[in-house]
Amino acid sequence: MCGIAGFSVDPDSSVDRTLAAQALLAGIAERGADAAGYAHRRPGVAVSVHKQRTGASALLDAVSLPTDATQALVHVRDFTKGHPTILANNHPIRHGSVVGIHNGIVVNDEEIFVRYRLRRAAPEMTVDSEAIFALMQATASDHRALEELTGTMAAAWIDERDERTLHVARGVGRPLWLGRGRCEVFFASTRAALEVVERALRLSLRTVELAEGRALHLHGGRVAAERRFRPDRTYREKSVLPAVRAPHEGSSCLARLAALSAA
Numbered sequence: 108m109c110g111i112a113g114f115s116v117d118p119d120s121s122v123d124r125t126l127a128a129q130a131l132l133a134g135i136a137e138r139g140a141d142a143a144g145y146a147h148r149r150p151g152v153a154v155s156v157h158k159q160r161t162g163a164s165a166l167l168d169a170v171s172l173p174t175d176a177t178q179a180l181v182h183v184r185d186f187t188k189g190h191p192t193i194l195a196n197n198h199p200i201r202h203g204s205v206v207g208i209h210n211g212i213v214v215n216d217e218e219i220f221v222r223y224r225l226r227r228a229a230p231e232m233t234v235d236s237e238a239i240f241a242l243m244q245a246t247a248s249d250h251r252a253l254e255e256l257t258g259t260m261a262a263a264w265i266d267e268r269d270e271r272t273l274h275v276a277r278g279v280g281r282p283l284w285l286g287r288g289r290c291e292v293f294f295a296s297t298r299a300a301l302e303v304v305e306r307a308l309r310l311s312l313r314t315v316e317l318a319e320g321r322a323l324h325l326h327g328g329r330v331a332a333e334r335r336f337r338p339d340r341t342y343r344e345k346s347v348l349p350a351v352r353a354p355h356e357g358s359s360c361l362a363r364l365a366a367l368s369a370a
Contacts, residue, residue, distance in 0.1 A: 108348045109210040110135030110296045112181040113263050115273045115325035117290035122308055124172035130307035131181045133364040134300025136163035137357030138350060139185030142197035145170060146206050148178045154206045154265050158197045162356040167363055178273045180263055182208040185352045189234025196234040203244040207264030209236035210296055211281045214342060215257040240264055248274055250322035250334045257339045276322040278338035286312035290328040307368040
């Protein structure tokens, strides 16, 4: 059970980009401690990816975003497939022009690679999540391709071929919440993570849980488009893992975030 989060903001937003990413990381920290990472994009610059094999508490102080960043992805990992000692297996995952994060399980990932004659981004990679972003690379981020996946999914990605858009999608079996500000849109695995953002940034967000089978295009701090797709509902998890996997990471990060936001 991983945690995902991120934001799209208008270039003129007064939100502190670094503090926003730190708040999101602290908010989802309890959902996994096998690895943590984040990515960001600023106008005219390639996506920058940072990840490490630690819990969020070891990354929080090192998080740094440029003041003109307009998009960010944040992830904590509780791994199922693709050992975290292989850094390429950890999130954010890059496949070609696509950089993405995922919470869930893709059970037909190897089939996807064979069907579309795709290769792994790195030879040692085995993480199932890469199949999502390989599909987005192959289809120019066509949300309908998500119907090819079997398993559970909440995901977000940036496609460098489209400078404006941050993509957010929810399939089945994993939560995803959206929080809208005046010129900002945040997303996270839990509503509680968005409440952390509100306290840290002194914002008021309109929050809603994204429905299953929805894909959003976020542009400049607003929802520019909402699309529907039909996720495969045949998969049944043999056992459901608890959402809170690393409570010590959550409490440690929230305490540190309180000090950072006060400063």
